[in-house]
Amino acid sequence: MSAPRSLFDKLWDTHVVVPESEDAPAILFIDLHLVHEVTSPQAFAVLEERGLSVRRPDLTQATLDHSTPTLPAGADGRLPYATEAAEKQVHQLEANCAKYGIDLLGLDDARRGIVHVIGPEMGLTQPGKTIVCGDSHTSTHGAFGALAFGIGTTEVGHVLATQCVLQRKPKSMRITFEGALSPGVGAKDMALAMIAQIGADGGQGYAVEFAGEAVEALSMEGRMTLCNMAIEAGARVGMIAPDETTFAYLEGRERAPQGEDWDAAVARWRELPSDPEASFDTEVTVDAAAIRPMITYGVSPDAAAPVTGNAPAPANDSEREAAEYMRFAADRPFAEAKVDRVFIGSCTNSRLSDLREAAEVMRGRTVADGVTALIVPGSEAIRQQAEAEGLDAVFTQAGAEWRLPGCSMCIAMNGDQGAPGELVVSTSNRNFVGRQGKGVRTVLAGPATAAACAIAGHIADPSQYMSTEARDAA
Numbered sequence: 001m002s003a004p005r006s007l008f009d010k011l012w013d014t015h016v017v018v019p020e021s022e023d024a025p026a027i028l029f030i031d032l033h034l035v036h037e038v039t040s041p042q043a044f045a046v047l048e049e050r051g052l053s054v055r056r057p058d059l060t061q062a063t064l065d066h067s068t069p070t071l072p073a074g075a076d077g078r079l080p081y082a083t084e085a086a087e088k089q090v091h092q093l094e095a096n097c098a099k100y101g102i103d104l105l106g107l108d109d110a111r112r113g114i115v116h117v118i119g120p121e122m123g124l125t126q127p128g129k130t131i132v133c134g135d136s137h138t139s140t141h142g143a144f145g146a147l148a149f150g151i152g153t154t155e156v157g158h159v160l161a162t163q164c165v166l167q168r169k170p171k172s173m174r175i176t177f178e179g180a181l182s183p184g185v186g187a188k189d190m191a192l193a194m195i196a197q198i199g200a201d202g203g204q205g206y207a208v209e210f211a212g213e214a215v216e217a218l219s220m221e222g223r224m225t226l227c228n229m230a231i232e233a234g235a236r237v238g239m240i241a242p243d244e245t246t247f248a249y250l251e252g253r254e255r256a257p258q259g260e261d262w263d264a265a266v267a268r269w270r271e272l273p274s275d276p277e278a279s280f281d282t283e284v285t286v287d288a289a290a291i292r293p294m295i296t297y298g299v300s301p302d303a304a305a306p307v308t309g310n311a312p313a314p315a316n317d318s319e320r321e322a323a324e325y326m327r328f329a330a331d332r333p334f335a336e337a338k339v340d341r342v343f344i345g346s347c348t349n350s351r352l353s354d355l356r357e358a359a360e361v362m363r364g365r366t367v368a369d370g371v372t373a374l375i376v377p378g379s380e381a382i383r384q385q386a387e388a389e390g391l392d393a394v395f396t397q398a399g400a401e402w403r404l405p406g407c408s409m410c411i412a413m414n415g416d417q418g419a420p421g422e423l424v425v426s427t428s429n430r431n432f433v434g435r436q437g438k439g440v441r442t443v444l445a446g447p448a449t450a451a452a453c454a455i456a457g458h459i460a461d462p463s464q465y466m467s468t469e470a471r472d473a474a
């Protein structure tokens with residue numbers, strides 16, 4: 001009998017081309033390479049310089065997301081790019097994809113969206129695959145039982161040229177969420193609670209598998225939210241064993257296997273979950289039932305606490321510095337903090353279920369005076385679905401802005417950003433100083449909490465705005 005293996009071991013073993021040695025990392029074959037406009041230009045330039053071609057354009061998918069405006073073209077037909085550099089990046093990727101025969105979800109493509117949203121939506125993200133992208137939130141795709149991680153621009157070049165990447169095998173960690181979530185608590189709250197528990201570097205050097213009852217109960221959208229934030233705990237890889245929820249999500253999608261191939265694929269995918277006796281270098285448990293709707297109050301994602309609580313008193317110099325920047329008064333309720341702007345979007349929380357959750361809170365209510373709320377769907381497909389069910393009308397009637405898909409205010413590269421000093425409640429994944437504009441104070445939260453803050457005009461508990469059914473569904 002062979003030794004029991006984890007999901008991660010199985011994914012790793014089936015993709016090793018040359019095993020790791022003391023002198024050299026392993027060479028891993030990559031099944032799917034996702035490409036966007038920010039981290040690819042230099043990689044393509046190196047190919048060009050060295051006269052190389054793209055080894056497997058058929059395993060490469062490109063999209064435009066970071067630098068694209070979320071406002072439509074003006075009367076002159078021109079898109080309102082934030083900077084010349086942003087526009088140049090977009091045109092550069094268009095030219096590179098045309099030259100090397102790579103499929104690009106271009107500006108007019110009905111499937112365009114954030115790179116970590118479109119892979120799953122198209123059915124390209126599948127259990128058992130190795131998936132890379134020049135982007136740290138590639139861990140999102142691990143929600144499907146794939147080995148997915150972010151790579152640097154040099155490695156983007158390696159993968160374009162060889163379809164392989166050099167990697168040392170990380171250690172393994174299993175994070176088990178014990179018990180069921182309470183009503184009104186969602187995947188973002190799980191992610192923030194987990195990061196608060198293990199720290200922003202708690203997962204460093206590990207490939208993390210998320211397991212347990214509360215993880216199994218999550219929809220694919222929720223699983224993506226959780227795996228998306230593995231990197232905010234320092235882990236480049238986050239993954240969840242594929243199951244019936246995974247298969248039901250993928251069945252019938254454009255690039256998923258069809259017919260007999262589908263049956264054969266599902267049979268293979270059923271073999272992927274960790275063997276019962278598989279061991280991990282580190283095991284962590286999180287009490288899922290104790291998790292409450294969370295927000296962050298500092299400038300690192302592990303500075304997270306229940307939204308109904310008080311701001312903790314800083315305990316050291318770096319916490320004092322963060323507290324000064326964020327201006328939450330120690331030992332005072334978070335709810336006393338006035339909110340200037342709300343952003344609902346990003347590869348963490350811009351899928352249909354997230355928008356429904358936010359709409360549930362905003363329906364029939366009005367965004368508070370002085371608050372700007374921006375709602376940015378993760379893809380064109382999500383935008384279409386949301387509009388088909390009238391979510392856009394819920395948002396605009398509440399006084400929020402409904403935009404075109406893209407990364408938008410998550411990283412503020414496209415002109416969508418806050419003003420210095422503003423307090424922004426954001427469903428994205430990073431609250432670093434200046435992430436959403438110079439001097440902007442970012443508070444991370446889930447979609448219901450962010451929507452509640454928009455309505456209340458200050459940090460607010462979403463439960464007061466949620467119907468019992470909505471609370472149960474979240």
Ligand SMILES: CC(C)[C@H](C(=O)O)[C@@H](O)C(=O)O
Nearest residue numbers: 038039066134135136137411
């Ligand atoms: C632009 C890109 C390199 C970056 C990343 O790697 O994550 C961005 O997507 C982010 O979220 O900070």
Ligand code: SF4
Nearest residue numbers: 137346347407410411
């Ligand atoms: S939405 Fe934000 S986190 Fe996600 S890829 Fe874009 S910039 Fe990075």
